[in-house]
Amino acid sequence: MATKVLLIGATGETGRSIANGLLNAGGFEVYAFTRAASVHKPQLLDLEKKGVIIRQCDLTAPKEELAEALKGIDIVVSSVGPSDQHIQHNIATAAKVAGVKRFIPCGFITICAPGGIMWLRDEKEKVYNHIKQIKLPYTIIDIGWWYQIATPRLPSGKIDYAMTTSNDELIGDGRTPSSFTDLRDIGKYVAKIIVDPRTENKMVFAYNVVMSPAEIFDTVERLSGEKVERRYIPEETVHKRVAETRASSETYPFEPTKFTARFVAEYQLSWGIRGDNVPEYAKYLGYLDAKELYPDFKPILFEEYVQELLHGTATGVYTDRISRIY
Ligand SMILES: NC(=O)c1ccc[n+]([C@@H]2O[C@H](COP(=O)([O-])OP(=O)(O)OC[C@H]3O[C@@H](n4cnc5c(N)ncnc54)[C@H](OP(=O)(O)O)[C@@H]3O)[C@@H](O)[C@H]2O)c1
CATH class of the missing domain: 3.40.50.720 (NAD(P)-binding Rossmann-like Domain)
Incomplete structure (x- = not known):
C-alpha cells in the first residue's frame, strides 16, 4: 500500500x-x-x-x-x-x-x-x-547550500536567465569548505x-559535494572560459554585518528587508567563517550521513549543474517573485 x-x-x-x-x-x-x-x-x-x-x-x-x-x-x-x-x-x-x-x-x-x-x-x-x-x-x-544560489554570475550575462543575485562575494579567502546540493x-x-x-x-x-566557494567560482570559470568577478569580504565586515542586522531585526513584526539581511549575514558567519557546514561537524552534532546511508545514490555533481547552466537548460529559483538584484 x-x-x-x-x-x-x-x-x-x-x-x-x-x-x-x-x-x-x-x-x-x-x-x-x-x-x-x-x-x-x-x-x-x-x-x-x-x-x-x-x-x-x-x-x-x-x-x-x-x-x-x-x-x-x-x-x-x-x-x-x-x-x-x-x-x-x-x-x-x-x-x-x-x-x-x-x-x-x-x-x-x-x-x-x-x-x-x-x-x-x-x-x-x-x-x-x-x-x-x-x-x-x-x-x-x-x-x-543549494547549487542554484551558490553559482556566481558570468560577465557575458549568459547564465543570467537562471540567476537570483550576482553572487560575487567570497568570505575571507573563500577557501572555507562547505557542503552543496x-x-x-x-x-x-x-x-x-x-x-x-x-x-x-x-x-x-544529505549533501552532494563538499567544495569551497572559491572552488565553485573556479569551476564556473574553467567550464565557461570567462573570468568571474570576485569580491573578497573580510571577516570583520561579516561580523559588522551580523551585529548591524541583528540590531535592526530584534523587534517584530517580521520585516523581510531587515530579516533577510540578517539571514544572509548569519549564513556567511556560519559557513563562511566558522566552517560549520561540513559533514565532519554534522557528525559531531549527531547527524547521520546520507552518503553512508545510501551509498548507491548518484547526486547531480556541481560540474553537471554548471554545464546545464551554460547550455541554457537550467531552471532559476524564485523566478516567480523576485526581481533580480544584479
Ligand atoms: N539550503 C539552502 O540553500 C536553502 C535555500 C533556500 C531556502 N532554504 C530553506 O528551505 C525552506 C523552504 O524554503 P523555500 O525557499 O523552498 O520556500 P518558498 O519557496 O518560499 O516556499 C514557501 C512555502 O511555504 C508555504 N507557506 C508559507 N507560509 C504558509 C502558511 N502560513 N500557510 C501555509 N503555507 C505556507 C508557501 O505556500 P503558498 O504557496 O501558500 O505561499 C510555500 O509553499 C526554508 O525554511 C529555508 O530555510 C534553504
Missing part, C-alpha cells in the same frame, strides 16, 4: 523538489496542504496535474480541525519559507493527535549548532523542541530518508 505523505509548503522551491522526488520514486500517495489564498497558484495546479492531491486547510485552524484534515496521513513533510517556521507548531500538535507516524519539520538548511549563531536555525529548533516535547516521531533533514536532489533524498527506519528520531545530513 502506498505511503500517504502530506506536504506543507509544496508550492515552494524545496516543496516542489520534494513533491517531484516522491512522485518519481513511486510508492507514495502525495497530498499538499494549501491555504485558500494559494489555490490558484500555477505551481499548485502543476503539482495537481502530476498527481498531487490537494487538501485546502489553514495552518492556523484549531488543532481538532487540522487533525481531521490529517486523517489517514502517514508522514508529514514541511518546507515552509524561512520566515514562517512558527506556523508549524499547530500542525505538529495536530499530527500527534491524528497519529501521524513521522513528522519532518522544515530543516533543509546548512549545518549550524543552535543557540545564537543563526536566527533561522534557532527558529527551526523551537519547532524541533516542540515536536520532542509532544513525543511525535520525527526526522530532521539538512541539505547544505542541487535543489532537485532534495526530494530524491527525502523519498529515501522518510521511510527508512534508521532515520526515525534522528537528524540526517
Whole structure:
C-alpha cells in the first residue's frame, strides 16, 4: 500500500523538489496542504496535474480541525519559507493527535549548532523542541547550500536567465569548505530518508559535494572560459554585518528587508567563517550521513549543474517573485 505523505509548503522551491522526488520514486500517495489564498497558484495546479492531491486547510485552524484534515496521513513533510517556521507548531500538535507516524519539520538548511549563531536555525529548533516535547516521531533533514544560489554570475550575462543575485562575494579567502546540493536532489533524498527506519528520531545530513566557494567560482570559470568577478569580504565586515542586522531585526513584526539581511549575514558567519557546514561537524552534532546511508545514490555533481547552466537548460529559483538584484 502506498505511503500517504502530506506536504506543507509544496508550492515552494524545496516543496516542489520534494513533491517531484516522491512522485518519481513511486510508492507514495502525495497530498499538499494549501491555504485558500494559494489555490490558484500555477505551481499548485502543476503539482495537481502530476498527481498531487490537494487538501485546502489553514495552518492556523484549531488543532481538532487540522487533525481531521490529517486523517489517514502517514508522514508529514514541511518546507515552509524561512520566515514562517512558527506556523508549524499547530500542525505538529495536530499530527500527534491524528497519529501521524513521522513528522519532518522544515530543516533543509546548512549545518549550524543552535543557540545564537543563526536566527533561522534557532527558529527551526523551537519547532524541533516542540515536536520532542509532544513525543511525535520525527526526522530532521539538512541539505547544505543549494547549487542554484551558490553559482556566481558570468560577465557575458549568459547564465543570467537562471540567476537570483550576482553572487560575487567570497568570505575571507573563500577557501572555507562547505557542503552543496542541487535543489532537485532534495526530494530524491527525502523519498529515501522518510521511510527508512534508521532515520526515525534522528537528524540526517544529505549533501552532494563538499567544495569551497572559491572552488565553485573556479569551476564556473574553467567550464565557461570567462573570468568571474570576485569580491573578497573580510571577516570583520561579516561580523559588522551580523551585529548591524541583528540590531535592526530584534523587534517584530517580521520585516523581510531587515530579516533577510540578517539571514544572509548569519549564513556567511556560519559557513563562511566558522566552517560549520561540513559533514565532519554534522557528525559531531549527531547527524547521520546520507552518503553512508545510501551509498548507491548518484547526486547531480556541481560540474553537471554548471554545464546545464551554460547550455541554457537550467531552471532559476524564485523566478516567480523576485526581481533580480544584479
Ligand atoms: N539550503 C539552502 O540553500 C536553502 C535555500 C533556500 C531556502 N532554504 C530553506 O528551505 C525552506 C523552504 O524554503 P523555500 O525557499 O523552498 O520556500 P518558498 O519557496 O518560499 O516556499 C514557501 C512555502 O511555504 C508555504 N507557506 C508559507 N507560509 C504558509 C502558511 N502560513 N500557510 C501555509 N503555507 C505556507 C508557501 O505556500 P503558498 O504557496 O501558500 O505561499 C510555500 O509553499 C526554508 O525554511 C529555508 O530555510 C534553504
